[in-house]
Amino acid sequence: MSSLNNIYDDTPFQTAGPFLHIGCLPNSIGIKNIFKHDLGIIPFDRKENADFISISGSVFDGSGQALDDVMLESWQCDESGQYSSSQGFARFVPNDKTKKYNLKTVKPGSVKNSDGTIQSPHILISISSRGINMSLNTRIYFEGDDLSNDPLLSFVKDDDKVSTLIAKKVDEDNYNFDIYLQGDKETVFLDI
Amino acid sequence: MTIKTLIKKNYEKQPISNYPDYKSSILRSPKNKKISVPSSISELSGPVFNKNIIGNLDNDLTLNYSKNNKLPIGQKIIVHGRVLDQYYKPLEGVLIEIWQANAGGKYLHMKDKNNAAIDSNFAGCGRYITSSNGSYEFLTIQPGAYPYPNRGIEWRPMHIHFSIFGKSFGQRLITQMYFQGDPLIQFCPMVNSITDKKAKQSLVGSLDLTKSETDQLLAYKFDIILRGYNQTFFENRNEGL
Numbered sequence A: 001m002s003s004l005n006n007i008y009d010d011t012p013f014q015t016a017g018p019f020l021h022i023g024c025l026p027n028s029i030g031i032k033n034i035f036k037h038d039l040g041i042i043p044f045d046r047k048e049n050a051d052f053i054s055i056s057g058s059v060f061d062g063s064g065q066a067l068d069d070v071m072l073e074s075w076q077c078d079e080s081g082q083y084s085s086s087q088g089f090a091r092f093v094p095n096d097k098t099k100k101y102n103l104k105t106v107k108p109g110s111v112k113n114s115d116g117t118i119q120s121p122h123i124l125i126s127i128s129s130r131g132i133n134m135s136l137n138t139r140i141y142f143e144g145d146d147l148s149n150d151p152l153l154s155f156v157k158d159d160d161k162v163s164t165l166i167a168k169k170v171d172e173d174n175y176n177f178d179i180y181l182q183g184d185k186e187t188v189f190l191d192i
Numbered sequence B: 001m002t003i004k005t006l007i008k009k010n011y012e013k014q015p016i017s018n019y020p021d022y023k024s025s026i027l028r029s030p031k032n033k034k035i036s037v038p039s040s041i042s043e044l045s046g047p048v049f050n051k052n053i054i055g056n057l058d059n060d061l062t063l064n065y066s067k068n069n070k071l072p073i074g075q076k077i078i079v080h081g082r083v084l085d086q087y088y089k090p091l092e093g094v095l096i097e098i099w100q101a102n103a104g105g106k107y108l109h110m111k112d113k114n115n116a117a118i119d120s121n122f123a124g125c126g127r128y129i130t131s132s133n134g135s136y137e138f139l140t141i142q143p144g145a146y147p148y149p150n151r152g153i154e155w156r157p158m159h160i161h162f163s164i165f166g167k168s169f170g171q172r173l174i175t176q177m178y179f180q181g182d183p184l185i186q187f188c189p190m191v192n193s194i195t196d197k198k199a200k201q202s203l204v205g206s207l208d209l210t211k212s213e214t215d216q217l218l219a220y221k222f223d224i225i226l227r228g229y230n231q232t233f234f235e236n237r238n239e240g241l
Helices: A159-163 B197-201 B209-215
Strands: A052-057 A071-075 A089-092 A101-106 A123-128 A136-142 A166-171 A174-176 B002-006 B076-085 B095-099 B125-129 B135-141 B146-150 B152-156 B159-165 B173-179 B204-207 B218-221 B224-226 B229-233
Touching: A071 A101, A089 A101, B076 B209, B095 B135, B125 B135, B159 B224, B173 B224, B209 B218
Parallel strands: A052 A174, A136 A166, B076 B218, B076 B224, B173 B204
Antiparallel strands: A052 A101, A071 A089, A071 A123, A123 A136, A166 A174, B002 B229, B076 B135, B095 B125, B095 B159, B146 B152, B159 B173, B204 B218
């Protein structure tokens, strides 16, 4: 029997809406004493912060407006390229005033695929908000890393498009990564 | 060797990202086609949450924000169901987070401008991790419909927001559940951004009278299907042969 006939459709997405903080980050908007703490506040539980990098940026809509009602989620491996189901996830929103998000995390290592190919260091990003009917997926790579053999970037081809996936190095530990939902600088979004 | 990949998303069953009837989507929908990439370990892995993060009242929205044991105002309901994969296999250990308006259609959120009352005993958030048969259950209050600015003032049907974590980042789902029989569903542009009739219908929680009778509370059933995996076996061979 063909297994294709037995595959059900997955449940469709709907927008997370403007009030997603209530369910995803309640403590951050003052709904205290229900959940002990919000999920994904720190991606890696380390005592020493010295090795953390910082990634900041904004999410821009088609009019050039930086959004303040968007939620980003990130997923990554540790410095040695190992994924662990208990670490590496973060959730963050832009600051109300600056409209910039900030992610403090460890710099991920290169990842070895099951077929032996090596992925350059990267972080998966998922973006949800009012007006986004289906959460958007993209990746952050890092300026200064060797990206020439990354299997995923070879699918993107066009250099201008690849550059939308690369965080710009501000200094040793600080990177900038802006996300453009539309326009000339539109970020590459992935069907993962 | 066996290659594991996520079953490709069928975009015909998903909402259209640029759906002008829903005004907010106009400036927030990418214009370029998404680039389709094979599943790597990055997409096949994901955060898994331990049941010890869940407090006793996390799935009881009627009590988890109550002051002095006072109940929130409104019709008490049960929302329950199962989380399954595309082969209909129940998924255990899946984190579900929900959020919703109170009985009057008001969110406990500083940016909600709807002129309706806050209920001091209701926050509208809950979470749960599915049990061994993939099931979940929330005790809550029937959320009210509410007006919002779109093409003029329009009405959101009664709904509960759902955020679901599977076992991999590629299974992540954010959606909304609607209520069987709500006349506002058909007019909602967010619902109608999904053109496939069956897909749209799959977001409507159905009245579960059997459970309503057993538990003596109105119950709605909402099953959620997350993406499954393809497993393909390849004989080991040298590249190029």
